[in-house]
Amino acid sequence: MTAADQDAPARGAIEAAGRGQLRFLTCGSVDDGKSTLIGRLLVDSRRVFDDQLAALERDSRRFGTTGEDVDYALLLDGLEAEREQGITIDVAWRFFATARRSFVVMDAPGHEQYTRNMATAASTAELAVLLVDARKGLLDQTRRHAAICALFRVRHVVLAVNKIDLAGFSQETFDAIVADFAAFVQPFGFASLTAVPVSARFGDNVVAASPRTPWYGGPALLDLLETIDVESDPAAAPFRLPVQWVARPNAEFRGFAGTVASGRVAVGDAVVVQPSGAGSTVARIVTADGDRDAAAAGDAVTLVLADERDVSRGDLLAAADAPAEVGDQIQAHLLWMGEQPLLPGRACLMRIGTRWVGATVSQIRHRIDVRTLAPLAARRLVLNEIAVCNLSVAAPIAFDSYAADRTTGAFVLVDRETNDTVAAGMIDFGLRRAANLRWERLAVDKAARARLKGQRPCVVWFTGLSGAGKSTIARLVEQRLHAEGLHTYMLDGDNVRHGLNRDLGFTDADRVENIRRVGEVAKLMVDAGLIVLCALISPFRAERQAVRELLGAGEFVEVFVDAPLDLCMARDPKGLYAKARAGRLTNFTGIDSPYERPDAPDLVLDTAAESAEALAEQVVARVRGG
Amino acid sequence: MPSLPIHLRQLEAESIGILREVAAAFERPVMLYSIGKDSSAMLHLARKAFFPGRLPFPLLHVDTTWKFRDMITFRDRTARDLGLDLIVHVNQEGVRAGVDPFRSGSAVHTRVMKTEALKQALEQHRFDAAIGGARRDEERSRAKERVFSLRSASHGWEPRRQRPEPWRLFNTRLAPGESMRVFPLSNWTERDVWEYVRAEGIPVVxxxxxxxxxxxxxxxxxxxxxxxxxxxxxxxxxxxxxxxxxxxxxxxxxxxxxxxxxxxxxxxxxxxxxxxxxxxxxxxxxxxxxxxxxxxxxxxx
Known part of the structure; x- marks a missing residue:
């Protein structure tokens, strides 16, 4: 069918004019009618096509919860599981445009167990439409959503008091809810808060003012979304551009491509490369549409600098007179997104801007009550919880506080083993010690100490199940090396737990900390020129990898002492397996706590096949050979 | 100053950012080229993203042998005119088995000549990231797709393993055998694409x-x-x-x-x-x- 001869629909038909996009998220309880409201916006602004409506009517009969009426929620619940269960489990992106603006709608799930999804939507939203059921008023969930919006700096909030039809279109009800909400969010400091009485199901005050709420003098929801001014002043922020790609098409051209995160840059501006601190000026701003005089936040451009500077992907170009902070110790708000709880001390990867760098949560300061943003004491952090944490970064990074810059102040943490994105972070500030604590360079260094001893210092790390033979073999190795006149020291898992680590138990979190401390001690001993033999179960790959990264190339020799579990149980030199199986010992590796085998150990010792003496000889040969 | 309407400028910049990310983060990326308007827009965006350089990845067309003749003519001319590195892949097993959309039916034809053929091509060239022109407004399950969408070693898409993408901080890390599908046009609508094609004078079939x-x-x-x-x-x-x-x-x-x-x-x-x-x-x-x-x-x- 041709459409040319039809009347153009009133909305959605005309060019989205000067205002550009508004990115907003919608949140509310499952039963508040959130999906229905968006469905209504899309249908009434004519962004839903006839064939999609036909499918919707079919689905409504099959899965609908609105009796004879079309269930608009089904328009949005895209995944099969959602349609069947009637819940919205993932963020859905929807688009519509009117004469005045184009919109990106991020429909976020309401359940507490999907807080991470909502946070994802909030992270790039300029405005949030928060739904409450007029009959129920503010719920815990409403407070949680408002608090998350505040935390992720969604600056504008529209409170849609829905199902006003079921509350008899009562002004008193509406006013009471709005007063309640305004009082609650007062400390959050939103830039604007507007409330609209709506009936998503029947369309009152959604796209047009309703005659059934004559007491409400404000605009309909769509009107409000079209006209609300969400612009902060992006040009006022200092210039930031994370370098994404170095363009070197030929010997003459070297440009730094990226998207301007904030501020404005013009040809001739002085900029600084961070974290190195090298300065230069902008010679050209290159785009495929020709060179430009200036670029502003949101523009994807390529900068050419006047001087040859060492710049690579991951660096930050910043205004020379207002550079970002540089440091490796930060305090941040973390939303934990991982299925497994946060283990402080475990090394993970941080992505900030275009940079990937190793990082560790060194301390959980306190957790945040996501309904009030009040602090709570906490020793651990699980999925969907938010906490203020200290982080230690493996190398200095350039950053701003999240309050100052939503791009250069934000990061994600990624698990090294699973590659899952496990946390979303917002930087509060850099910790002073990053600037004040310098590593003392000593005149007598590791190489000098090693020369005196006539040996190459290293860590030989024995990992494996309890009873595999780690300590036995390590002791033999130490005896041989000692006999050859080499300087050694042995760190035994059981022994360190009597002193250095006497405060640690056997939970996953404590095991991580146990290995971290032993790793640091071993590093000091290598610095002292020693050959360090470490015999610890060390069940997790991530911690063994972290110790490897503490040390120089070739200084970490991972020895996997391999023995089948049943053999270890049969040996049971300390009687621990018997206790664990009897349930008198918990968190025992191999029984009720996992052991992660090394992927690529430097040496594998098969204790089922060879004697401890023969195996020790292999290790000695390896240490001698380097 | 650029003459594009502001919402198209915003979409263009977002897509360029995504394309640069793919080129920087993966070892062997490829751009799926289906010859349609979305592919034409995407190719145009990629050329802008890497200007003044050449595209840092090849294009891949999975040819089912049942495309319109005009499409193939357009594809070959585009590749020639722009000096593109174009790979055309046909599932020869499917051809030998005589799979065709009339007799085999659309489901079998699509699975063998498109889905299977795509997997073959990705594996044969060991591509670790494939850029596609899918948009979130196309279909309901697409509306929840990530920009960087993780696929298992067998190319399967697991809704529950998809990674959150706060602040567009994309997690591009892969385990051995895994690959990524990347959608730079995620936030475009059909209308945006046409308005962009018109504004930029992009050739289409x-x-x-x-x-x-x-x-x-x-x-x-x-x-x-x-x-x-x-x-x-x-x-x-x-x-x-x-x-x-x-x-x-x-x-x-x-x-x-x-x-x-x-x-x-x-x-x-x-x-x-x-x-x-x-x-x-x-x-x-x-x-x-x-x-x-x-x-x-x-x-x-």
Whole structure:
């Protein structure tokens, strides 16, 4: 069918004019009618096509919860599981445009167990439409959503008091809810808060003012979304551009491509490369549409600098007179997104801007009550919880506080083993010690100490199940090396737990900390020129990898002492397996706590096949050979 | 100053950022090129992203051997004119087995000649990231797709393993064997694409413009008889009708619409007044409500 001869629909038909996009998220309880409201916006602004409506009517009969009426929620619940269960489990992106603006709608799930999804939507939203059921008023969930919006700096909030039809279109009800909400969010400091009485199901005050709420003098929801001014002043922020790609098409051209995160840059501006601190000026701003005089936040451009500077992907170009902070110790708000709880001390990867760098949560300061943003004491952090944490970064990074810059102040943490994105972070500030604590360079260094001893210092790390033979073999190795006149020291898992680590138990979190401390001690001993033999179960790959990264190339020799579990149980030199199986010992590796085998150990010792003496000889040969 | 409307400028910058990210983060990226308007827009964006350099990745066309002839002509001319590194892959096993959309049916044809063929090509060239032109507004299960969408070693899509993407901080890390599908046009609508094509003067296949074409009406769809492989049913006689296409694919599976739109302006005007979605013209989606989600789990793009 041709459409040319039809009347153009009133909305959605005309060019989205000067205002550009508004990115907003919608949140509310499952039963508040959130999906229905968006469905209504899309249908009434004519962004839903006839064939999609036909499918919707079919689905409504099959899965609908609105009796004879079309269930608009089904328009949005895209995944099969959602349609069947009637819940919205993932963020859905929807688009519509009117004469005045184009919109990106991020429909976020309401359940507490999907807080991470909502946070994802909030992270790039300029405005949030928060739904409450007029009959129920503010719920815990409403407070949680408002608090998350505040935390992720969604600056504008529209409170849609829905199902006003079921509350008899009562002004008193509406006013009471709005007063309640305004009082609650007062400390959050939103830039604007507007409330609209709506009936998503029947369309009152959604796209047009309703005659059934004559007491409400404000605009309909769509009107409000079209006209609300969400612009902060992006040009006022200092210039930031994370370098994404170095363009070197030929010997003459070297440009730094990226998207301007904030501020404005013009040809001739002085900029600084961070974290190195090298300065230069902008010679050209290159785009495929020709060179430009200036670029502003949101523009994807390529900068050419006047001087040859060492710049690579991951660096930050910043205004020379207002550079970002540089440091490796930060305090941040973390939303934990991982299925497994946060283990402080475990090394993970941080992505900030275009940079990937190793990082560790060194301390959980306190957790945040996501309904009030009040602090709570906490020793651990699980999925969907938010906490203020200290982080230690493996190398200095350039950053701003999240309050100052939503791009250069934000990061994600990624698990090294699973590659899952496990946390979303917002930087509060850099910790002073990053600037004040310098590593003392000593005149007598590791190489000098090693020369005196006539040996190459290293860590030989024995990992494996309890009873595999780690300590036995390590002791033999130490005896041989000692006999050859080499300087050694042995760190035994059981022994360190009597002193250095006497405060640690056997939970996953404590095991991580146990290995971290032993790793640091071993590093000091290598610095002292020693050959360090470490015999610890060390069940997790991530911690063994972290110790490897503490040390120089070739200084970490991972020895996997391999023995089948049943053999270890049969040996049971300390009687621990018997206790664990009897349930008198918990968190025992191999029984009720996992052991992660090394992927690529430097040496594998098969204790089922060879004697401890023969195996020790292999290790000695390896240490001698380097 | 650029003359693009501000919302198109924002979309363009976002897509360019995504394309640069792919080039920087992966070892062997490839851009899926399907010859349609979305691919044309995406190719244009990629050329802008890496200006003044060349595209840092090849293009891959999975040829089912049932594309419109005009598409193949356009593909080869585009590759030649722009000096592109174009890989064309055909599932030869499927060809040998005689899979065809008429006799094998659309489901088998799509699985063997598109889904399987794509997997073959990705594995043969060991591509670790494939850039595609899918948009979130196309279909319901697409609305929840990530920009960087993780696929298992067997190319399956697991809804629960998809990674959150706060602040567009994309997690591009892969385990051995895994790969990424990347969608730079995620936040574009069909209308945005057409307005961009018009504003930037991007060449598209002539099939998008109305012309007299030999048409057979079958199962409520207008099919264009593009070559003599089209088996006419008793009583079917191709009639010349003024039609164009909103989306392009395999000609026996792609429905035309009657239209007089012979210019980009006319197409945009038609678009603004459209009352049906573009996927209505695609036979492969009609099977059942959640067919796209199932296909994606199996490795469809």
């Amino acid at each position: 002539p099939l998008y413009f109305a012309a007299e074409r030999p048409v057979v009406e079958r199962d409520g769809m207008l099919l264009v008889v593009d070559d003599d492989r089209f088996p006419l049913r008793p009583g079917e006689v191709p009639r010349m009708r003024r039609v164009r296409f909103r989306t392009l694919g395999c000609y026996p599976l792609t429905g035309a619409i009657e239209s007089d739109a012979t210019t980009l302006d006319a197409i945009v005007a038609e678009m603004r007044a459209a009352t049906t979605s573009e996927r209505q013209g695609r036979l492969i989606d009609a099977d059942e409500t959640a067919s796209m989600e199932r296909k994606k789990r199996e490795g469809y793009f």
